[in-house]
Amino acid sequence: MVFSLSTLIVAQDNRFSQQYQPGDRPAQYILGTDDVLLISVNLWGHVQKPGIYSIPSSFGLIDLLSSAGGPLRTARLNDVRLIRKNQEVIKVNIKEFMKTGNKDLLVPLQPGDLVIVSGSAMDVFATIVGIARDIAIVVNVIVLAQRLN
Secondary structure (H helix, E strand, C coil): CHHHHHHHHHHHHHHHHHHCCCCCCCCCEEECHHHCEEEEEEEEECECCCEEEEEECCCCHHHHHHHCCCECCCEEEEEEEEECCCCCEEEECHHHHHHHCCHHHCCCCCCCCEEEEEECHHHHHHHHHHHHHHHHHHHHHHHHHHHHC
């Protein structure tokens, strides 16, 4: 019995390695608790907790963002990008959805989707100002050190 069980496991492993070539990403469906079908999606950008999420297949974009703790203050919600496995890029305007409540503006999630929440222009400006501030501090320390010598 142990021999036949181990043979079955090896056969399944060989079937999997033959079915998918290295670099292929099969659709990510997972059976969760209470027999809920889960999908795996990636969330990047200006959200509280970016990462890979296994969410119920019934979840939408708003549910995903909520699972990640919501968008950061710097998020540009009128320019959220959803990239499908077939490389299709879909622009979603969550800001407009929040104004109107029109669910037709939201796109259903699919396994393997990548959701990118971009940052605002103010965020880029704040980053540049922060770098300039750090450079100014270093220059001031160097100038003060030279004056003391």
